[in-house]
Amino acid sequence: MYAVIKTGGKQYRVQPGDVLVVEKLDGDAGSDVSFGEVLMLGGDKGITVGAPLIDGATVAATLIETRKGEKVKIFKKIRRQGYRRTRGHRQMESVLRITGIEGAGEKAKWDGETSLMTKAEMNLRARGLASRDAEVEAKPAKVAKAEAPKTEAKAAPAKKAPAKKAPAKAAAAPKAEKAEAKAPAKKAPAKKAAPKADKE
Template sequence: MFAVIETGGKQYKVREGDTLRVEKLDGEPGSDLTIDRVLMVGEGSDVRVGKPTVDGGSVKATIRDQGKGPKVRIFKKKRRKGYTKRQGHRQPYTEIEITGVQG
């Protein structure tokens, strides 16, 4: 059974046993969480689509890791003005493992 979930403003197609990185969620590694924003759930030709979410649909997951992604370098320059600006950013993420899909 698969589900399409929404978290952090993004949508993910997940199945039981999948591991994925999502935008940072609160919680310690090893703790369980439930995602209620299930947009679609089903298997084969038996698919239920929510308006906007599926009633009674939920996805259970376990937090595996909290971390930061690779550094993104930002460089701004205005020609002939002597203006340059350097900046970096590392986006925090949460790595989760899907333990169950209920629809």
């Protein structure tokens, strides 16, 4: 099932489970958002088109974060006048996870779990720079408890038996000496001086 909604002067086609970036909406991260301006619904019973809206149809979503979008550069120039101006702008936007659609006698819900991880945190994790505290908070409590004893058991044997390594430099030195003894050193051929021309 899908729906076409209108928000921020734009129209979006959404399904349960979709992540959507729209113009800034009021609310904190994790709050529920509902859209009443549904223009069209599509499902098992067919397509329902509003005139212009469908009465009683709603789309539910969860607000993940409100952030600044990508930078847009504004450059102005008047030729032959020495006039150049550069400005930048970052539009505020909201990131949503669509959780349900209802209307025209049909319902559709998303069964997954909405993660409130921000884009900045995702970028840090992709680069391997996320802090360990953030990783522990992101995991469910049951998973963290189940993994804790395993990591402690693995860490304990490593402390008891430190690895012993033989010095590599001492073993390599005799081999080099043997090789030098077998192969006599080659001498470069002596260069002869060029004959000087007699001046008369």
